[in-house]
Structure formats: C-alpha cells, structure tokens
Amino acid sequence: MQLDTALLVGVLFGLSIYLILLRSFVQILFGFTLLSTSVNLFLLATSGSPDGKTVPIIGAGPNPVDPLPQALILTAIVISFGVTAYLVVLLYRIFLDHDTIDAQDLFHPPKKTDDNSP
Amino acid sequence: MDPLLIALLLALALPLGCALLMPFCVRFLRSSLSWTLSLIPLTCFLLITWVAWKTADQPQVVVGLPWVPSLGVNLTFLIDGLSLFFGLIVTGIGTLIFFYARAYFQGDHETPLGRFYAYLLLFMVAMLGTVFAGNLISLFIFWELTGIASFLLIGFSHDKESSRSGARMALLITGLTGLIMLIGIIMLGLNAQTWDLAPILNSDFSQYSNSPWFNAALVLIFLGAMGKSAQFPFHFWLPNAMAAPTPVSAYLHSATMVKLGVFLCARIFPIFHDATLWFTLLCSIGFGTMLLAAWMALRSHDLKAILAFSTVSQLGFLIGFYGLGSSVGVRFDFVHIMSHACYKACLFMIVGIIDHSCGVRDIRQLGGLWKKAPWLGGACLIACASMAGIPGTIGFISKELMLIDLFAVLDKHGASVWLLLLLVLIASILKIAFSARIFLHLFRGSETETVRHHWHAPSAAIQVPPLILATLILTLGFFPGLLDHPLRSLHVLGLHDETGADLALWHGFTKELVLSLSLVALGALLYSRLQAKGWKLEIPLWARFDLFFEKGIHLFNSFTKKSTALLSSDQPLHYIPIILITLLTFMAFPLATACHQWGPEILAQTRLWQPDLLRSLTVLFILISACGLVTLKRWPQQLLCLSAIGFLVTLYFILYRAPDLALTQILIESALILMILLLLARFPGQAYAAEHRPPTAPIRKVLPMLVALSSGLMVTLFLLLASVKNPDQSIGSLYLEQTLPLAKGSNAVNTIIIDFRSLDTLGEISVLLIAVLAAIGLIMRYRRTPHERTQAAHGPAGFGLPSFKNKELP
Amino acid sequence: MLPGFLLHLTLSLLWMFLSQGALPQLIVGLVGSFLLLACFRSVLPIHHYVRRTYGLVRFLYVFIRELALANLTIAHFVLFKKTSQMHPNFITYSTKGLASFEIYLLSQCITLTPGTTTVDVRLEEEELLLHAFEAADPAAVCSSIDLTLKQAILGFTR
Amino acid sequence: MLAQILSISLLLTGSFLILLAAIGLIRLPDVYCRAHALGKATTLGVCFLLLALFIELGIELTGLKIFIAICFQLLTIPVSSHLLCLLAYRSNVSPYKNTNSN
Amino acid sequence: MKNPNSFLLKSTTGPIFFIAILFSIYLLLRGHNLPGGGFIGGLAISVAILLHGLAHGFDHMEKQMKLDPIQLAALGLLLALLTGLAPIFFGRPFFEHYNTYLQLPYLGSVPIGTPLTYDLGVYLLVVGITTKVIFIMARSTSGRCGLLPPEVPHYSSLHETAIEPPINTPQPQEPPHAT
Amino acid sequence: MNEPIYFVAAPMLIAIISLFWREPSTTRRLFGVLSAAFITLGALYFVITLSLNEQRLILNVGDWKAPLGITLVLDPLAAIMLFLSGFSALASLLYSMFELPTRSEHPLRQPLLFFLLTGINLSFVTGDLFNLFVAFEIMLISSYALLTLEANDWDIKQSFPYLTINLLGSTLFLAACGLAYSIYGSLNFAHMASQTTALAGDSRLLVLATLLMCVFSIKAGIFPFYYWLPNSYPILPTPLAAFFAGMLTKVGIYVLFRLFTTVLPHDLTSLHTLLAWLAGATMIFGVLGAVSRNFIRGILSFHILSQIGYMALAIAFFTPLSLAACVFYIIHHIIVKATLFLVGGTVSSLNGTDDLSRTGGLWKVAPILGLCFLLQALSLAGIPPLSGFWGKYLIFVEGIRLHDYLLVAAALLAGILTLYSMLKIWLGAFWSPLPDSGELHLHETRWKPLTAVVAAMTIVSLAIGLGAEHVYRISAVASRMALDQSGYVAAVMAALGKGGF
Amino acid sequence: MTPVLITCQIILLVATLAGLWRLLKGPSIFDRILAFDLIAVCCIGHMVLLSIAWHTTMFLEVIIIFSLLAFFGTVALAFFLGEKKSPEEP
C-alpha cells in the first residue's frame, strides 16, 4: 500500500490538469511538465512499496525492487522531454507569429479598442 | 461457358467498352459515320432477342459468374419474362434514342460528345445490369450505377445552375432511397439466407411473413422504388431533371430509369404480394401520385415539365397497378409499360425537336406548327391520342385493361376501393385534358411570334424515330393481337395471372368502353373550360416540393454550421475540457465497479499502512511547491517552484531506490528548465501583462477545478487499484534473475533499456532526434533563393499556398 | 616545479605498487615521499616545489580555519543577533598586483570566509566589490583579508 | 568506535549547518545577507555530511568520488551565492536599510 | 540575455567542464553494472556544455564546435540502429547483443561488446541533440536579446535563417469572422 | 525471424541517410520514392504469403523469449497495415516529387516522413504495450514536426490544440501501461492475452480497457475525442495532408482493433456498446462538420472522422464478419482518403484556392482528375461497386443482424450526407464555371504528373472495389487471425529465445 | 546510528521547509533562487544520509550530478530571471 504516493500522484495530476485548463501558455507548459512528472510517479508506484528493499542492482542487496517500471519511466521521461522541448519551441514560435502568450487571445483575439493603432 | 451467359455478358460489355472508348474518338463522333453508334444498342437488342428466343420454352433461367462468392455476391443473370421485356425496351428505345441523338447534335461543335455518349452507354449498361440481375446485391449495385450515370447525364450542361441543382437533387433522392432499399434488401436476404433472387422468388413465402423484417423489408425496398420512380413525396426531382439534353430525357424518363421502380415492384411482387401492406402501400402511393402529378402537369407550361409530370403520373398508375395485382392477379402489365414507353419517348423526341428548332419550350409561346412540320404533327397527334387513351392507339388498349382490372378489384373488395377508382378516373380526365393541350397548342392555332422568328426546319433524320414510334403505337393499337404471342412467352412465374385473356381492340360494348368514352368526353370538356379561361394556372407554392428541397438544403447547411459551432469544433480552448469530462464520465462506471470489488481490500490495506517519515514529508513538500506553482502569479516564480518540484521528485525517486531514474530525472529537468528559460525569458513585459486579465465567469473558474479534482481522484483510484493485488506472474522478478547470467550486467535497469527492451530505447532516442528536427523546423525558416521563388510563381503548389487567412474560418 | 611534482608522483606511485595497495597506500606514499623530498630539497632542484607545496598545505589550513570561523560567525549572526543590530555594507577591496588565478582564488575564498562575500570582480579597476556582514570599519575587513587569505595564497602561488 | 563518533558528530554538525543556512535564509534582512549565510553554511554543511559518508563507506574508489563531490561543493556554492549577489546588485535590488552605502 | 560576464563564473566552469567530461565517460562505461549509462553520461556532458555556454555565451560555444551537433546526433542514432541490425547479417535476431571484455589492469574487465556501442550511440545522440536544441534556441532569440549576431548556420547552411522576432515582420491579421 | 523489423528499421535507416544528405536533390527524392516502393512491395509480399498460409512471423527482439523482451509480430493484419502505410508514403513522396521543384522542398520533409513511417510501422508490428507507446510517440513527434514544418505564420496556431490533446492522450496511455503492468504483471500482448481466463471477473480489466479505449479514441478521432483533427490537418501541404489523413487516424483504429481482438478479453460487451454509440455519433457529427465547411480541406478533414465512425462501428459490433468489414474498410479508406486529399491539393493548385466559392471549371480542363475525384468520392459515399461499398454493406448486414437499427440508420444517414458533401466539392470545383479570370494557376507540365499519381491511386482503389473477393478474403483471414487469441499466444510463446519463465 | 540519522533527517526536513517558505514568500526573485539552492542542498544532504542508512555507494554519482545541477540550475535561473526588471521589485 502506497497511500502517500497515491495522494501525491493524484494531487499532482489534478493540479497539472488545472494548469492545462488555464489560458496562459506558460501555465499550460508547466502543466504538461507536471503532468509527465505525475504519471512517471504513477508508473514508479507500480513497482510496489520500496520499504525494506534495495536498488535493482545485483549485489547491492538481498531484496531488489522491481526494475521494469524504472526502465519504463526512464524511457517515458526522455520522450516527454523531447516532446516538451518541442512544445516550448512551438509556443515561442506562436508567440513570435501572433505576439501573444494567451491561448484565449490566440484563437479569439480581443477587439482592438485603442484608436492610435496603425 | 453457357452461350446465354456469353450473350448477356456481351450485351453488357459491348456498351461498356464503347463507353470507355468514347472520349477518345471525338473526331469519329463528329463525322458522318457516327450513325453507326445506334448499332451498339441494336446489337444488344438483337442479343437479347436471341436470348429470349433461346429461352422461350423455359420460364426462368439463371446464369452467372462468381464475383464475390465469399459474400454471396455474384454476377448472376436471371433470365425470365420480366428481365427480357425490360431488356428489350431498354435496348429498343435505346437504338432510337442513339439515332435521334446523332441527329440532335448534328452540327454542334461545342458539346463534348465523347462524354455524352460515354454516359449514355454507361447508363444503358447499368439499366441492363439491373433488369437482368439475379442477385439482390448485384441488382442494388447496378441500380446505384443507373443513379450515377443519370446524374452525369442530367448535369451534362453543367454550366447552367439549373442543371447542377437538378442533377444534385436527382442523385441525392435516388441515392438516399437506394441506400434505404439496400437495408430492405439486406433484411430480405437475411430472411432468405441467400442473396440470389431465383431461390427467393421460387420459395414458399409464407415462411418469411412471420419474420420481424418482412414488412420492414417491403417498406424499405418499396421506398427505393418510390425514389427511383419519383413517387410522392419524391415526385419533385423528375421535372427538375429535365435540365438534361432532350435525348437524355427521352431515354431516362420514358423507358428506362424511372421505370426501374416499376420494374422493382414487378420483381418483388412474388415475394411480397401476399402481405396486406402491399396492396395498401402501392395503391395509395401509386394512385395518389398519379392524381397529384396529373394535376401538376395540367398546371405546368414548360413542355418538358408537362411530360415529366405526366410520366410521374403514369408511373404512379403502374405502381398502383401492381398493388391491385395482389388481389386480382397481374395481367398485361407489359402492355401498360410498353404503351407508356412508346408515346412518352415519342413525345419527348418531338419536344426536343421543337426546342431545337425554336429555342423555346414554353407551350404558351408556341403554336401553329402543323404547317411547318406536318409529319411531326402527325406523330404528336398519335402519341397524344395514345396518352389520352383514344381508341385506335395502344393507349386505349392499356386504359381499357386498366379499367377492367379496377372493376375486378371493385368486385372483390367492394365499395372500400371506390376511392381508388375515383382517383384513377379523375387522373384520366386530367390526362386527356393536358394531352389535348399539348397537341392543340403546339400544332394548331396561329403561329406565335417566337415561332415566326426562330423556327428553322428540323432535319428529316431527326423526325424518323418519333415517326417509327407513332407507327408502332398505331399498329399495336389496331392490331393488339400481335402482342399475344410475345406476352405469353414473356409470362413470369409468380407475377402474372395464369388466366390471361387475349388482347383485342373490340371487346364488345362493355361498361369499360362506355366509361372510357365518357372519360374522353369529360376530358374534352375540361380542356375547353380551361381553354376558355386561358390556362392561367400555376403550380401553387405548397406543391413545390423542389423549392422545399432546396430550401431544406439551405437550412441544413446553416444547421450544420450551427451544430458544428455548438459542438465547439472551432473553440480550441474547449477541446481539452470536453475530452477530459468525457473521459471522466466514461471512467466513472468501470471505476465504481472496480471500487465495489476491491474497495474492502484497499481499506484493509490502508489500515495496515505505516507511513515512512521521509517519504511522507517529501510528498508534503512536493505538494507545497506544487501549490506554489498554481497559486503564484508570475511565471518566474512558478518556474522556480517547478524546479524545486523537480529536485524533490528526484529525491522521491531515490526513496524508491531508483538511482538511474534520479540521475536522468534531474539531468532532464535541468536541461528542460534551461530551455524554458532560454525562450520564455524572451517573452516581453507582456508576459506579465497577460496575467492581469479581466475577471472570468464563475463557471470558467469552477469547471477547471472540478475537472482537475476528479482527474486527480481518478488517477489516485488507478494507483490504489493497481497496487491492491500483485499479479500472479510478474516479469519484474524475471529481469532480476536473468540480468547477470544472461544479459551480463548487474544493473537491471540498464540491462533492460540496453538489452531486454533495447527497441524501446532506440525509439526513445529517435523521438529525441525528431523533436530537435521539429524544433529546427519551427525556429529556422527555410529560405528559398530568388530563382526558386520565380520558379514557383504562386508559391508552393497545393495546400501549402492558401492560408486560413483567406478562408471562411470559424 | 614540474620535475619536483613528477618525482613526487613517481615516488608515491612506486610506493603504491610496491605495497600492492590502492588509495590508502597512495596517500601514505604521497605523504611519505613528500617528507623524503623535503629532506633532500637542498640536494635536488626541487626547492621551490617543496616550498610551495608547504605553502599549499598552509593555505589549506588557513582556509579551513577561516571557513570554520565563518560558519561560527554566521551562526552567531543568524541565531543571536537582531536584525537591527546588523550593519551590512558593500566595500571595495583592491587587488592590485595580483594575477588572475590569484584573484580567482582570493575572491572564491572571500565568499567562504567570515563576514564577506564577493559581489563583483572588477578586473579593469583591479578591485573586488565585497558585501560585508559587519562593515562598521571597512579598512579592518580589508586588512584582515590581507593578513589571512591573501598571505596564504601568495605563500603558495609565488 | 572513534570513526563512529567522528561520523556522528560530522553528521549532526553538517545538518545543523544546513539548518543554520535555512534559518539565515528566513531571518536575515536582505538578499545579500541571505546569500552570505547560504554560501558559507551549506558549503561546510554538505562537506561535513560527505566526510561522514566517507568515513562510513571506506576509502576505495568511493573515496575519490566523495573527494570530487567535496571539491564540487567548494567550487560551486560560493560561485552561486556570488552570482546571486552580483545579479541582485546589478538589478538594483536595494540592500537592507541599515546599510549606509559608500 | 546579457552575458553577466562574471569572472568567477567563467573561471569556475573550466574545471567543472573538465571534470564533467571525465565523469560522463566514466558513467558511460560503467552503466551496465552500476547507475549510469550512455544516456546519463550524455546528458551529464551536455549539461556541462550548456553551463559553459551560459558562462561564455552560446554563440561563442557554437563557433568553437567543429561538428554540427545534429550530425553528431544522427551519427549516434545510426550507430545505435546499426548495432541492432548487425546480428541480422549473422542470422541472429535483431538487437541480440554480443558481450566481450577487455582486461585492463586496475580497472578489471571492461565490457566492450555491442551494449557499449549501443550506449555510445545513445551518448552521441544525447550530446548532439541537447546542444543543438539549446543552440538553436539561443540563436533564434539572439535578435531581440543582445547576443552576438548568429554565425552562418551549419545545417543546410545556405537555406536556413533564424526566424526573427516580430519586431521586423508584418503582423498577421485576423481574418474577418464569418458571421 | 527478422522480417517484422525490416519495416521499422528500413524507414529509420532511410530517414537517417536522408538526414545526412542535407539538401534535397533529385537523387534524394528518387532514393526516397524507390525505397518506399520497395517497402510497399515487401509488405505486399507478406500480405499475400501470410494470408495464404495463415501464418504469423514472430521476432523476439534481442533474442529474449516472449514476456521478457519485446516481441514483434507480423501477422496478416499487420502486413496489410504495413502495405497501406508504405503505399501512402509512396504516393505522398511521388506527389511531393512532382509538386515542388527540387530546391523548393523543405530539407527536413523527407527524413521526417520516413521517421513518421517508422513510428507507424512499429505500432503495427509491435506485440508489447509499452513499445506501442514508444511507437506512438515516434509517430506523434514526427507528425508534430511535419505539421509545423511548412506551416505559415498564421496557420501555426492550429497545431497547438493538436499537440496539447495528443500530449494528454500520451500521458493517459502511459498511465494505462502502468495499470496494465500492475494487473497483468507484463506488457507483452501474448502474455496479457494468456491471462484472460485467470483474470476473469477482475473488474480492473474493465477500467484498463475503458482507459485504453479512450486513449485510442483520441488518437483515432472518435467523438467527442476528435476535436484535434479537423482544424489541424488542413494546415499541412498536400502530400503530407494525404498521408496524415489516410494513415494516422487509422493507426488508432488499428490499435483499437488489435487490443479488442488480440489482447483484451472478448466479453467486454458494455464497452463494445459504448464504442458503437460513440461510433454512431462520430459518423453523424463528423459528416455534419463536413457539410458545414466550404473549402475542400475542411470538408475532407471532417470526413476522416465520419469514416472513422464506420470503422469503429465495425469493431464495436465485434462479430467475425464485422471485423473483416473493418479491415476491408481500413484498406479502402486509407487509399481513397489519400487520393481525395491529393485531388483536393491539385484542385487548389489549379484554381489557386480551395475555397469552393472561388473554384470551378475543372471538369472541362482536367477530366481525368475529375473522374478520379468522382470515383473516389462515390467510393467514400459507399456507392457500389466501388471499394467503399463493401465495408459499408457488411456493416449494414451486421447491424441489422444484431438489431442495431438506430446505428444502421445513422450509418445510412452519414452515407447520404457524405454523398451530399462530396457533391458540394464536385459541383463547386468541377462543374461550376470558372469564376474570375478563368485562368489556371499551374502550367500543364506541373499538374499532369500530379494527375497521373492520383489516377494510379484511383486504379488501385477501383481494383479493390472490383476485386473485392480477394481483398475480402485477405481481410477475413486477417481479422480471424487477430481474433484468435489462443493461436496468437501459442505462436508468440513458441518462438525461441533466451530467458523467460 | 539510526537515531542520529533520523535526527539529521528531521533537521534537514525543517531546513527544507524553511526553504519552501522562502521560495513561496520571496520577496525578490533572488531570494527565491536562494531558497531553491537551499532545497537542492537539502536533497543532497538527504541522499548522503540515505547512503549511510542503506550503506550503499549507488547514490554517489547522483550526489555529484546533483551538486553540479544545483549549481547549473542556480546559474541559469539567476541569469535569465535576474536580468528582468520584474515589477515586484522596489
């Protein structure tokens, strides 16, 4: 039973979803970063409770933890790094092209009210 | 191979092959040799005649080729009276039409004749395929093909808006009803456990009638017939299809396509005629349409529209006739069909010639053509007489037979069908009136302005086909006995009444004759009344179903725009909430079930749970930082919280005995933060400005929180459920056992990623490489040299060029 | 310099191999051979090496002492002094005549030693900008740096 | 036994020093002073902890790594606290009011 | 970004860079038996490179690089893929590893089989992509934020320019809304 | 033994080589086209031999026995999908070659396309859930890359929803992997399938299956998960749009198919019902969206969804016949959809726009193009005997047999509305007279080769329709073998290798 | 040994908490970066303690890399965030 991890994963997941639902690019970006962290922790928890176990290296101890989830997370971390890097660049490019970092403004630009705009 | 099969295949393949060749022999089509085109349908006609002759002594012959035998769909031909009769009509009238079309397009240098003949031949193939089809599915296939070919033909002059909309209307109506018919066919086939027609037709039908699909199949298949034969409420497409060149109208709407509905009724008659629905459905729809269309024909002024409505009316009659057949048996249906084919084709051709010669089709602008074209006038007179049922024409024979059948029904069913009789009689009166109008207004009276100015005499050749048909009408009208033998040999099992009487012009002074003559008198009376009032008639708005249809399409278009907007399809910010809410909704039931099953176990484990101080506090710290991430206002602060989370999560990995993971996590986290910094730090002061937004609606605030809360709960439940029970046989321990002896490494995590699951790693590093390539693509603009710019004057071809900027964007 | 270092290294490695040990033996070898070299410094051309190595050791001693002292000061400030009693300030410290490596070492050490942190290294002006915890008397701070760290550093770099 | 006592005292001192830095971070009045506390206390604190680890785990190749780690701390922590002071100074983060700048 | 031009930082990154390179090679070699491996090693050296870049400016770093990092990355992927494909030519399944050991004094037996080449491929790729991605980010942002103007880029050199910030480019206009 | 990996390794190798090539050149293009053709032919070979012999080819990657390592399985279904992906890539490359002058091609287009192919092919052959995740990620990152590679400044924002939604989907996929591992103790499809009876009655399986279904519904574009698709595909250049439209969503459908048949228990009736209703909604809402659009790309993009509905419905009926129909439909749809997008691209090249109010006149100018469009559009609408009819027909049959009349009615309605929206393009671009200047925007030498590509694809599609018997037999074998869990498990477990239980 | 380790752990946890407090409170961005630095150091401390507790050398590399990255992170954050004239500063 890993109540602590379950709580951690749940709250992180919820918070990241909350961030993703906000409007600012930056918050959305942070939301996705946090989202991948939370799901990595979820995967980690599937290796079972670590209490009384040792690292999954032969010779390091009598009762090593399950190595597979760790390997999977390793892959998942790297992949989400790649995708997040792309997301960062995409957001930057959108910012360059549309001069906004607000998703709402991006798709539904506010009506310009000032008269002195060219 | 069976010679019959070869003959039929040839009859299909010859026009099909020629159709494919047509676009490549435009020069031939414009040459004087193009008369020979009529030889194609003629050859088919002869082939079918030969088939008919060969099978004269057999009521039903089935030949075929396997096509998709796994699905029971084969290219099977069912040769019986019905298919032979229709085959002969299609090819026979076809021969005349090809001849007529050659004359019609004489000297026309703009019309793409190659395409025209290709469509026409294709249409003929489809027709032949349909009538000879011995398999329900192949019947449907050819049925749909006729729709496509007619679509191309109707829209042939596609520069005109009316052509396009007429073609669209025709295709949509026949397509929709065709698909509906497919459902009915499938129900029928599923009932019968076969898709082949012959066994279905020859089996005992009482076994099906209890099936739930029986009546449904009848209605659905009949809907198909209604669509094709333009029965109410689909009657409106046919007049709109008159945008086609006249040879097409003459072919499609006299003898072929619209007759398919009638053909289908005859085809399925043996299966369904015992159903009570059969009589009700066919008679009400058929005779109702007959009256409605006749009434509309009377109120139309475009020649083609009059003919179109009269066609609809006659089709209604024919369908109703098959409905009647369920109680009294079907006799002489072929006479009705042939009579209609002859006079309608003849009239269409005449109208086409007049249209060609005057450039006008409005009957009000025409008149006095008798002197200019007496032969044509004669043909028209005969055809109109046949339509009106004047003695001496085949139309008269047909009408008398109809009255006989009606009285027979009256005898059988009593007064309840008086209404039907009334409908038929009124429709006949109307028909006589507009028949008279067609002939009298075209050929009698004084020459109108239009005729005087625009008339140029038609060639002799173009008048030959209508004259042939007129001759046929007269011949058969006077000597109906000629048809006796052919009709007997075309007798169809299960369809035709065994007790057929011979045809004769004079049956004695019967009540039918009296009625018939009085109808003529009443029709003449109606004509004269209307003539006196000057024919100031229009189809009232409520009967303009075509306008409703177009309006409906328009409304539907705006409805789709609204519905698409309603579904938030163009609101990218709503996508993720919608997806999440749906996901949560779908997950609710399975999660509830799982919690019901595993809940006690989870609770029991929770009671035994002993928290680890360091881990629990790390959790707390991570959550504090995460709260900071959410609550802090400026992104630099949030980023710092994120970095802190990264470091603390690494510690958490350590607590889970994962050094490799910790190393990777912290390295990646740092690289990522640098990346975010590099780009986000370039966001100008606006990055701060964006944080000061106007207040949003409460729902906008509460909904994300609710979604976030339930997502978090969902994942927590996932994890609790995941860890509630260990799998019986987990491969995790396997890696620990075999990493050293087999993979020659003691770090199990590393041997997994390098050896056991090396393919994952290969994929993972490709993802990294591609991500960087993607980033390069985003940030580095690919520049073309000035030379390349000129080479592609309009920029890159295809979708590369136009941006959403110029588009109707949501 | 170099011959002395090489000799020292050779001797220690020799010792390590001869005693068939690893790191502990290497350390013993380093210390032992240094003592040996120190004895023979007048005979061999390694006088400077020995002196500077001694200087290094002394520098390390001074550094560790100052580091410990610094932490005690911090503890004193953090735990016992009220905010109002603190007088932090920026002061400048001249680095005239020092080589860049010496400046680097000095400024790094200043951050780790009592009461001062290097804020900026101004190479052009040949001075350091320091932030001192207790800067009532800037001159005293500077002279204490001169006496401890600077001296120790110069002791082994020159 | 001696090693045990030594490592225990190193551990406790090290942890205490880090706590000291933390208290300093909270208590001290401005960013410069906080950087002070952090730079000095955490360097020594972590070094002490690492030394304790050294004593506990022996002095093979591990020892070299611990040595590297200690060097790392000595190299980096002062630089980061310096850098923070420098950037704060350049961004004109105003120092604590008791300061009378010259 | 303006280079903070801190003397201390610049001087410190030198030795750190050196240590990090040695350390990353160490991590690469021992990954099969202890924590580490090509991935971690590669990331470690990339972080050192990035640190160096932070201290000295990325344009300076990029100028010093002899090889386009993306080519290094592609090379790494190629190496990894070829490691996987090699057994096929011996009639063995894809990615079957061949282990062999090199006996070295004091270091014991060092595995130098195909796992190492695979790890090396990963290592090269990671180094390549991390540096490349940071470089292009740094370069593309140069216009606005005061780094030196970019050198002629390596990748597809004649046809690639950094997208400039919106200062100089015409702003896209919102299309008229279909109402 | 190594056959399955060829289809993954080859595109990756080609991508890397193209990357080293740096500059697009005629040689590089030819190299790409020829290799794609080679891959396609290879796949065709396996389609034929594997379905004739009813055989599965198993590769234990790294020689690790089944549950331990990653297993790749090349069965007829996978082979069919490999053929289709290769074919679409070939068409896309060919079109690309004729569409743009060499120097105007983006240097990264070809490598990225082959990387995309790598990911797609890996997801077809993989027999491991996590490896499937990796394959999906390769595919997705390449698709992001291609989506934004040549997008202009205005369009680029449309890739943002695409990216975020797929990121969310990938995260959920990862969670599903974790859940699967803790339930089954394995990620290998065969090992998972072998535990079906042992885990009977474990309600966590339903949780896992629902989660997986939702994840792949996002990837496949099933209502209401489809939002990312219709506005993002139109920003792609024509050949890529064709490839994406044909191939990408079908990967989601393939995985749904694979999971429901080969991996998950067959008795998830409630889930099948849910999928069926979602499929119905997808058909209707997809086609409504298509009708609402007035430019070719928009119409075609929404049609992807509506057609996905048919395939999902075929899966949801979950009878041997309907599953065979699904395979048939996939085969048909990939080719038809790709062709339609190519035609759409050619039309907008010719008219300079694909806004239907400003196009026209092409039936006179480019009749072959028009014929191709007509045939494919009718095929899409399910007009017999074109390829689209057979799948729809079988779906109707199964729907009636299962008494799902409402769903059949939805399918019928979607069919007729498809016809309607295709007519919209036909009337707008081909039949209506050319407005404005009446000038074409492309020279003959440039659009005639494009038409040739389109025509070749149309011929293939026609062949599928007329030769439905063979295609159906292959589909039936493929679906039957996919459905045969015990056969799959036995084949995978029998493959030799090191280690294992 | 264990009580000592637990004591040290608790001390470090308290220090981390203090760091978090500063991280959330600010006021200047540099204060937050300092707090981040402190948290990183605490993590290193925890790792050392865990290595002693579990008597393993497996985490040494993590410790080294961690200190490298703590430094790297501080430098990067200070560079990019520090340069900005954020309105929160006086």
Ligand code: NA
């Ligand atoms: Na148009």
Ligand code: NA
């Ligand atoms: Na148009």
